[in-house]
Amino acid sequence: YLLVVNSVCALEITSHIKNYYVARDSSVTLNCKFVLESENLGYTEIEWNIVPSDRQQDDEIIIWYTGGVLYSNLYEPLKNRVHFASPDPQDGDASMRILDLKLTDMGTYQCKVKRLPEFGMKNFNLFVMERPSTPVCYIDGEEVEGNSLRMRCRSSQGTPPLNYNWSKASGNKMLPQTAFVDTTAGDLYLRKITESDTGTYRCVVVSLVGMEECEVTLSSPLRHTTQQTINNGTTAAIVTSVIVMIILVIAVIICYRRKKNEGVFGNEILMDELPPHTWLSIKSHNLGPGSLKSTHSAKVRNVNIYNPDEKAPENNEVQYSPCSVWVILVLNQGLEGH
Numbered sequence: 383y384l385l386v387v388n389s390v391c392a393l394e395i396t397s398h399i400k401n402y403y404v405a406r407d408s409s410v411t412l413n414c415k416f417v418l419e420s421e422n423l424g425y426t427e428i429e430w431n432i433v434p435s436d437r438q439q440d441d442e443i444i445i446w447y448t449g450g451v452l453y454s455n456l457y458e459p460l461k462n463r464v465h466f467a468s469p470d471p472q473d474g475d476a477s478m479r480i481l482d483l484k485l486t487d488m489g490t491y492q493c494k495v496k497r498l499p500e501f502g503m504k505n506f507n508l509f510v511m512e513r514p515s516t517p518v519c520y521i522d523g524e525e526v527e528g529n530s531l532r533m534r535c536r537s538s539q540g541t542p543p544l545n546y547n548w549s550k551a552s553g554n555k556m557l558p559q560t561a562f563v564d565t566t567a568g569d570l571y572l573r574k575i576t577e578s579d580t581g582t583y584r585c586v587v588v589s590l591v592g593m594e595e596c597e598v599t600l601s602s603p604l605r606h607t608t609q610q611t612i613n614n615g616t617t618a619a620i621v622t623s624v625i626v627m628i629i630l631v632i633a634v635i636i637c638y639r640r641k642k643n644e645g646v647f648g649n650e651i652l653m654d655e656l657p658p659h660t661w662l663s664i665k666s667h668n669l670g671p672g673s674l675k676s677t678h679s680a681k682v683r684n685v686n687i688y689n690p691d692e693k694a695p696e697n698n699e700v701q702y703s704p705c706s707v708w709v710i711l712v713l714n715q716g717l718e719g720h
């Protein structure tokens with residue numbers, strides 16, 4: 383007797399993708415390709431089921447192919463939206479295509495292929511996700527030089543996780559070294575901005591099923607704060623005041639020493655080559671900053687120099703001692719120089 387033993391080999395499903403991430407309103411093909419290990423001439427049976435999350439419930443058949451006959455629309459939620467990807471699935475491609483995906487289509491799908499005595503089965507996870515909407519980019523903070531500000535990027539829709547990335551779209555296209563990106567919140571932080579930071583910035587929001595972008599511009603030139611202007615003016619005023627005070631102190635010290643040495647302050651003229659006339663007049667209202675000029679020739683015009691041997695004028699003219707005149711001239715020169 384001749385005993386022939388035929389070994390039975392399992393049917394192999396060769397598709398390796400297990401998880402599918404797909405955007406809502408799009409389509410997906412769940413790949414289920416198979417290879418028969420024997421030359422079994424029996425008919426092929428293909429069945430797609432949706433596996434309930436509650437394992438105590440029975441699987442629901444979506445589409446079924448057996449003996450050359452196709453049975454579709456067996457699962458009401460996918461009615462008219464599902465079909466085999468191949469016109470003849472028994473030839474080794476039992477892939478199923480789902481159209482117009484909805485968020486409720488998410489779940490676990492099972493492909494079963496039978497050609498007795500061979501049998502193969504594989505599960506696929508389908509994740510239907512919302513694409514990110516076009517984000518809105520804007521600047522949060524004042525565009526003032528030296529200030530720190532935040533650029534914000536917000537996508538109002540989209541299934542998490544959403545990842546935000548920032549780049550510079552103009553100039554050297556490099557983010558400033560002090561920049562910090564919050565990839566989860568979508569914020570770009572710029573510290574102590576300068577003119578080199580101005581330009582167009584681009585934000586790209588990315589999810590597992592799509593990406594969108596927006597742009598925002600940090601305009602040049604940057605504004606300066608009112609406080610900076612006030613500080614600059616205050617500094618200039620302080621410097622000028624200090625200079626004038628130094629000149630005044632020096633002038634007073636010199637006059638004081640002359641008074642001490644000569645015993646009389648203002649009775650003698652301490653400048654050479656005075657004009658020949660005794661009284662040089664100036665109206666009191668003409669004396670002020672900028673109205674007096676001094677030269678190295680020591681000529682003093684329009685100032686009354688008091689002489690005790692002569693009679694004072696009868697008009698309302700202001701009289702100044704020589705040292706006082708000298709102090710005024712020094713102060714006047716200091717004011718004109720600053």
